[in-house]
Amino acid sequence: MKFKQITVKASVLATLSTALLLAAGPASAHCDGVDGPVIKAAQQALDTGNVNRVLIWVQPSDQAQIKDAFRKTLDVRQLNPNAKKMADYSFFETLVRVHRAGEGAPYTGIQPAGRDLGPAVVAGDKALETGAVQPLANLLTQAVHKSVGGQFKDVIAKRDFKVDDVAGGQEYVKAYVGYIHSVERIYKATEVLAHGDSQDGAASAHQH
Known part of the structure; x- marks a missing residue:
């Protein structure tokens, strides 16, 4: 009983x-994954040119840094496909690193899609x-x-x-x-x- x-x-x-x-x-324990919500939001932000899609994932004190990185990424994207790919990945890394730092969690790199969560x-x-x-x-x-x-x-x-x-x-x-x-x-x-x-x-x- x-x-x-x-x-x-x-x-x-x-x-x-x-x-x-x-x-x-929203759950974000997989925030550092290629298929996670942070990088998905980053891709949408870059494709639409709207940085607000990613600002929700960082602390207010970090928004200026992300806005600056976003503007630079958009500029580099215009050069050629290879530059676009490299610029996007660099922005993903910056966003995830800043997001995790805001949570007090270490940045360990971008994790592959499909990992066991x-x-x-x-x-x-x-x-x-x-x-x-x-x-x-x-x-x-x-x-x-x-x-x-x-x-x-x-x-x-x-x-x-x-x-x-x-x-x-x-x-x-x-x-x-x-x-x-x-x-x-x-x-x-x-x-x-x-x-x-x-x-x-x-x-x-x-x-x-």
Whole structure:
């Protein structure tokens, strides 16, 4: 009965975290990828000549730098196809580097298209594309259930140690601490987003 109550609470928590994630804005854990939203926006900006398409991806203090790079890129694009290709890529690098710096994340280069981002990022983008959040909520619920549920069972299995079994008690404490830390991290993640301070959480999530 207790375990069922735990899984129900975990399900509610996962659904809540999904709603908060979507409210915070589009997923951009793949912001450094060729097929990611930042470079897609950059390509659209260059093709239309509208820098505003990319300014949303950088901090206000960095907008002047991006505007300058954008103007220079448009000028070089006019020279020839090879110059256009090189100028575009240079602009992509500048934009991604500045975007990640604004998140507190390191720049590790432009990443190839089609890389494995894990199921959460894919499901997050899919939810935004389709307008249906339930599949994403289900995925997060299953992930929380698997993680917390497994730790919960481990703690229950180890808590009935004999008072003189110090080694057994230590195993229990190790399992208990890991379990509590996991629960606390999940709860704090939703608290951070609920208070609107999504940047710090986003920065750590994007470093991959």
